Amino acid sequence: MRKIILLLACVALASVAGAQQTKTRNIIIVTLDGMRWQDVFRGADSALINSKFTNDKEAVKKKFWAESAAERRKTLFPFLWSVVSSKGQIYGNRDIGNKDEVANPYKFSYPGYNEIFTGFPDVRMNTNDPVTNPNMNVLEFINKQKGFEGKVVAFSSWERFPQILNIGRSGLPVYSGYADVKNADANARLKYLNELQHDTPKYLGDSTRSDFITYEFSKEYLKQYKPRVLYMAFDETDDMAHDGNYKTYLERAQQEDGFIKTLWEIVQKDPVYKDKTTLLITCDHGRGEQPIDTWRSHGAEVKGSEQTWFAVIGPDTPPLGEVKTATTTYHKQLAQTIALLLGFDFEKNAGHEVGDAIKTVLK
Template identity: 75%
Template sequence: MKKLILIFALSISASFSFAQTRKTKNLIIVTLDGMRWQEVFRGADSAMISSKYTEDKDEVRKKYWTASLEDRRKLLFPFLWNTIAKDGQIYGNRDLGNNEELSNPYRFSYPGYNEIFTGFPDVRMNTNDAIANPNTNVLEFLNKQKGFEGKVITFSSWERFPQILNTSRSGLPVYSGYANLKNSDANARLRYLNELQHHVPHYLGDSTRLDFITYEFSKEYIKQYKPRVTYIAFDETDDMAHAGNYKFYLDRARQEDGYIKNLWEMIQADPFYKNNTTLLITCDHGRGEVPIDQWRDHGANVKGAENTWFAILGPDTPPNGELKTPTIIYHKQLAQTISMLFGFNFKAAAGHEVGDAIKTVFK
């Protein structure tokens, strides 16, 4: 009995020590829907620029093309390759054998987001329909931890996230599509955004608002309310790819890199967030590559749509830059990685499995 008590005590002590060693106090998660690893690591694709999917080819070449791969990807993602590649980590360059993949076989949005936030690929989550997710997600888990209650927020361009994060069960505030922010004490800028989003053109349809509005909501909410965990889900990269418009796909990717840069600079200038905040960027699925028409698509039958990537920057992450070690990691490992950034062990209330944390993320 004494041995059991000692083992238990040592276990509690180790867990407490683990939690205390973490410097991360806050977290920002950003997803770029359907953003291919090919452009992330190679920059603009010359074959795509020369194809029927690119209008204004000379303009696109001038903005995004150079012979050097390293320079080319910096043209498209300057913050990712000038800042995160220097001070953080980037995973998923399959050209180097560093593979990051989906575990779910469906390879589209709802199953991808379920895998990211619940830590496992559920065969029941095989739709983009408005079905409430039965699985516990890491955001609701964090929202129940001491000091995090009411400090977890989501803004998304696509309308489906209230179901993906099951707001009816989780109680998480999730502002998706054209939903208005409900805070009665919201500042004038947030109240203006509530109004503005209904008057801007609905270029993406009535279920998906412009990423600019999602970005502005997120930025202003962070300024006023200082959340501990903020999830921002952009969508336009996926929309432009489905539309077959490679120019706009590149433009939206470059725009979202700029949004992330601005957010990072803003929080690093804020004493509440400075040097104690981790930034994690990823996508929900990949896209096809061969034949060339498959770049527009993803799904169970699209080869390459399982290939994903992620980047991370923060006080607990060594500045290893682009990971070049041949290995394979999975999206299902991100939920526990997120949890362990705060020193917590994510265990789902329903008892479903949770992928192991990615150890190389931590110092």
């Protein structure tokens, strides 16, 4: 009996030690809805600049065009192609044989976000309607772990995330659309943002707020409450693409790269986060490319909509830069990757299938 007790104690200690092997103590996840891999890796697209989808072509060329893809992509995403490319990893450049894809067959937003956060391309999640997601998600799972209770939060421009993340079951604070932060001790800046968001022009409709407001909420919440997991979901790249406005699509992408840069700089100056935080950036689906009109669209019938990308930087991620191996990763693998970075095993606790972690992200 004593031997059995000792053995069980050793197993328990090994389990605790295993959960503490990573250096990551916090995670920030950012999504750019519908952001094409082509623009991430090639920069601004000359075919689209010179098409009916770009007004003021000369101004766009002056702002975004350069002779080489390396120059163009760094102009469009300066943070991604300076800091992340030198200290982290970037996946999905199909031009060099590295592929990243969604595994779900639908290739639009709700199924894409379900796949990212549940690790499960559930065929039941086949709508953008406000259907409550029955699947446990990795944010919900992490929020139940010791030291993370009440330390997981999500801010999104699109209003659908309360259903995607099932706030009724998960209890996660999810501030989507025009939802106010109602914490009694919220600082003056957060209270001001509650007022401001309702007064800003609703150019994305009555339910989806601007990415700038989503970013400002995320930034101020991070400063005051020090969440251990922060999810920030931008939407305007998808909106501008659907509108067929390539100029504004590029401008929003560049702006969002700047938002991420500022957030990362705040993190690196804060002892709570510095050298203890992993940042993961990705999208929910791809878009069409040929014929050219299909860049506005995505979905099961649009070729290329499964083609995605992601980037990661943090203390447990080797600085491989642009990943050039001829492999394919899937977004269903991201949930378990996020969990393992924090020392947890989502796959064994989710209650449904979960894709294997992407091992190259972890040392």
